[in-house]
Amino acid sequence: MATNQTVLITGASSGIGFELARCFAxxxxxxxxSARHDLEATDQKLKSEFSGLQTVLIPADFSTHEGPAHLYDETKRQGLQIDVLVNDAGFGEAGLFTETDLQKEIGIVHVNVMSLMYLTKVFLHDMVARNSGKIMQLGSVVSFLPNPRQAVYAxxxxxxxxxxxxxxxxxxxxKSEVTITILCPPATETNFFHVAGAENTKVGQSDKADPKDVAEAGYKGLLSGEARVLPTFGAKMNFASSVLFPDSMLAVLMGSQMQEEKK
Incomplete structure (x- = not known):
């Protein structure tokens, strides 16, 4: 499918963000x-797979106040109309809230909340003004579930x-033609658990979703204007549990998944 549209993807250098880039390419x-690291390598990988691919690389650190503003300003400076925004950048931290690193968790809030809100605000304003555009927000199954030992991320x-x-x-x-799609994946085989320090937890050691499958489901949902995408059977079951069971029970179940596996 040929298109003359432009997509902006944050967190594009790995995981679900990279696989979404492949879908659009x-x-x-x-x-x-846009990402903080590895954009050149990502660009090379994509261009080796998709001949004639046009890319623009804008490094940004979304853990700072300046990062999202720099990204938006740079798209304006280069005269880029962003037809699709994918807010994929995000990370987590595992452990008891009383013991985890405060500065890292402040960074998590900056990336997962502040930067996403900023970019949604400025690009949605532009999209509504021209009555055209799509936004994908990276949620999670823990959007619906309290998650002890990953409290800030959830x-x-x-x-x-x-x-x-x-x-x-x-x-x-x-009555706008602009759509927002929330992609809510389950635990997925990315570097998330390594960055969060959760590789040795039960969920970290479990079978996880393929980021290619998650991205493909999200991409299809975005193009069709779906409000929410639960990309796997496991994600659908997590959502069903959030409807059927009280939060107190769900917190116990989710907390057990974040316990470290005994060696």
Whole structure:
């Protein structure tokens, strides 16, 4: 499918973000890729797979106040109209809240909440003004579930869900053609668990979803304007559990998955 549209993907250098970049590249989008690290290597990988691919690389650190503003300003400076925004950048931290690193968790809030909110605000304003555009927000199954030993990360993903669902309703009231899709994957085979220090937990040692499958489901849902994408059977079961069982029970179940496996 050939297109003359441009997609901006944050967190594009690995995991689900990289696989989403592959989906868009396959269909001829121009890619604006942003991350803190490894953008050149990512660019080379994509161009070796997709001949004629057009890319723009904009490094940004979303753990700072300046990062998202720099990204938006740079797209304006280069005259780029962003037709699709993918807010993929995010990370987590595992452990008891009383023992985890405060500065790292402040960074998590900056990346997962503040930067996502900023970029959604400025690009959604532009999209509504021209009545055209799509946004994908990376939520999680923990958007619906309290998650002991990953409390801050889960709280940020609950924010993403709440914000995005409210904006979906606002867009309906405005009769706008702009759509927002929330992708809520389960535990996925990325470097998330390594960065979070959760590789030795039960969930970290479990079978996880393939990021290619997650990205493909999210991409299809985005193009069709779906409000929410639960990309695997496991994700659908997690959501069903959040409806059927009280939070107190879910917190016990989720907390058990974050316990370290005994050697």
């Amino acid at each position: 396959r269909d001829g989008y121009r890619l604006v890729l 709280a940020t993903k609950a924010f993403v869900l709440s914000l995005s669902e409210a904006l979906q309703q606002e867009l309906k009231e405005q």
